[in-house]
Amino acid sequence: MHIVNQLTQSQFNEVHTFLSQRSYWSKGISKEKLQTAIENSLCFALVQNNQLIAFARVVTDQSTFANLLDVFVLEPFRGVGHAKQLLDAVVTHPKLQGLRRFSLATHDAHTLYQQFGFDSVKAPQYLMERLAQSSFTRQHS
Template identity: 80%
Template sequence: MQLINQLSQSQFKQVHAFLSERSYWSKGITAERLQAAIDNSLCFALVQKNQLIAFARVVTDYATFANLLDVFVLEPFRGMGHGKQLLDAVVTHPKLQGLRRFTLVTHDAHTLYRQFGFDDVQSPEYLMERHPPAAYKATS
C-alpha cells in the first residue's frame, strides 16, 4: 500500500466516477471541473498495485488555512482502516502543520473526523457560505 500525490489517468477516472456518480456532495461534477480542482489542491491517494483505494484533497494557502474535501474510500475497501490511514497522512503532512484553521464539511462521518482532531465549529453563527445547489448542472 502506498500514498501518492499524483493520479494516473485511470485513477483520475475512478475518482471522477465516484464523485460524479456516487458521492452526495459532488454528483454531476464534470471531468474538466474536477481536474481544475485537483490541479489547485494538495491531493492524497491511497493505492495498491496501481488500484485506487481512497482519495482526499485539501485546498490550502499552506500558511493559515486548509479545507479538507472529497474524502472517500471505494466501496470494496471500506471497513479496513484505509480511511484512517488516509486521514492520518493528511493531518500529519508537513505542509499542513501550524495552520490557524483546518475545516471540513461532513454529512455523516463526524466520529471518524473527531479521531483526527476535528470538532464542531465553536461559533457557527460566524460562518457564512455561498452554495448554489445547481453549480454542476449544465448551463445553456
C-alpha cells in the same frame, strides 16, 4: 499500500466516477471541473498495485488555513482502516502543520474525523457560505 499525490489517468477516472455518480456532495461534477479542482489542491490517494483505494484533497494556502474535501474510500475497500490511514497522511503532511484553521464539512463521518482532532464549529454564527446547489448539473448555453 502507499499514499501518492499524483493520479494516473485511470485513477483520475475512478475518482471522477465516484464523485460524479456515487457521492452526495459532488454528484454531476464534470471531468473539467474536477481536473481544475485537483490541479489547485493538495491531493492524497491511497493506492495498492496502481489500484485506487481512497482519495482526499485539501484546499490550502499552506500557512493559515485548509479545507478538507472529497474524502472517500471505494466500496470494496471499506471497513478495514483505509480512511484512517488516508486521514493520518493528510493531518501529518508537512505543508499542513501550524495552520490556524483546518475545516471540513461532513454529513455522516463525525466520529471518524473527531479521531483526528476535528470538532464542531465553536462559533457557527461567524461562518457564512455562498452555496450553489446545482452548480454541477446546471445547463450552459
